Amino acid sequence: xxxxxxxxxxxxxxxxxxxxxxxxxxxxxxxxxxxxxxxxxxxxxxxxxxxxxxxxxxxxxxxxxxxxxxxxxxxxxxxxxxxxxxxxxxxxxxxxxxxxxxxxxxxxxxxxxxxxxxxxxxxxxxxxxxxxxx
Numbered sequence: 830x831x832x833x834x835x836x837x838x839x840x841x842x843x844x845x846x847x848x849x850x851x852x853x854x855x856x857x858x859x860x861x862x863x864x865x866x867x868x869x870x871x872x873x874x875x876x877x878x879x880x881x882x883x884x885x886x887x888x889x890x891x892x893x894x895x896x897x898x899x900x901x902x903x904x905x906x907x908x909x910x911x912x913x914x915x916x917x918x919x920x921x922x923x924x925x926x927x928x929x930x931x932x933x934x935x936x937x938x939x940x941x942x943x944x945x946x947x948x949x950x951x952x953x954x955x956x957x958x959x960x961x962x963x
Contacts, residue, residue, distance in 0.1 A: 833886070834863055834939070841867040841937050850948055857947030866890065866938045871931025874904055875956040876924045879945040883930075884917040888938030895927040895961065903960040927959055 838849040842865070852861040863886070874895060890912045895904035904927045912930075920926030922945075932938045944955045 833941075838863050839865060839887075839937075839939060841865045841870075843867070846870045846872070846931075848951070850951075851941070853948035858945065860944050860946060860948045860951050862942045862944070862951065864940050864942060866932035866940070868932055868935055868937070872929055872956070873958055874927060874929045874961045875958050876904075876927045877920055877922055877944075878954050878957050880919070880921050881942060881944045881955065882917065882919040883940050883942040885912050885914050886939045886941050887914060888932070888936055889913050889934055890916075890930055890938050890940060891933040893929040895929070895959070897924040897927060897959070898962075901962070903962055905962045924957075924959070 834851070838851065841847050846867070847865040849863045849865070850860060851863055854860065874893070891909060892912050893909040894907050896907050898905050930940070944951055946954045
């Protein structure tokens with residue numbers, strides 16, 4: 830049986846979650862990335878500048894879902910849920926899908942993400958950071 834990810838693509842980073850590019854569409858339409866989350870690593874709350882999808886490949890992730898409060902100009906938490914291996918979701922660009930994703934467990938977790946941008950723009954044109962209610 831062949832593994833989806835090589836040993837190198839499953840390596841975590843110490844300072845932040847690790848991103849490993851699995852495939853970049855030659856036409857720049859999308860990029861597939863494995864994200865390795867060490868225990869305690871989380872993304873900041875964010876929406877997206879582009880469409881995206883993710884699946885939990887290994888382990889469990891914790892996802893807090895927010896709603897945008899236009900009057901207060903900030904995101905407000907709605908719920909926090911555990912996302913187990915096999916969980917998948919999709920979101921369009923904009924403030925309709927705001928979340929914080931990360932690993933609250935004791936073992937590394939891995940998720941596979943597909944973003945509607947070319948490889949060179951993944952770090953700058955995917956996450957749209959938002960202010961949250963305190």
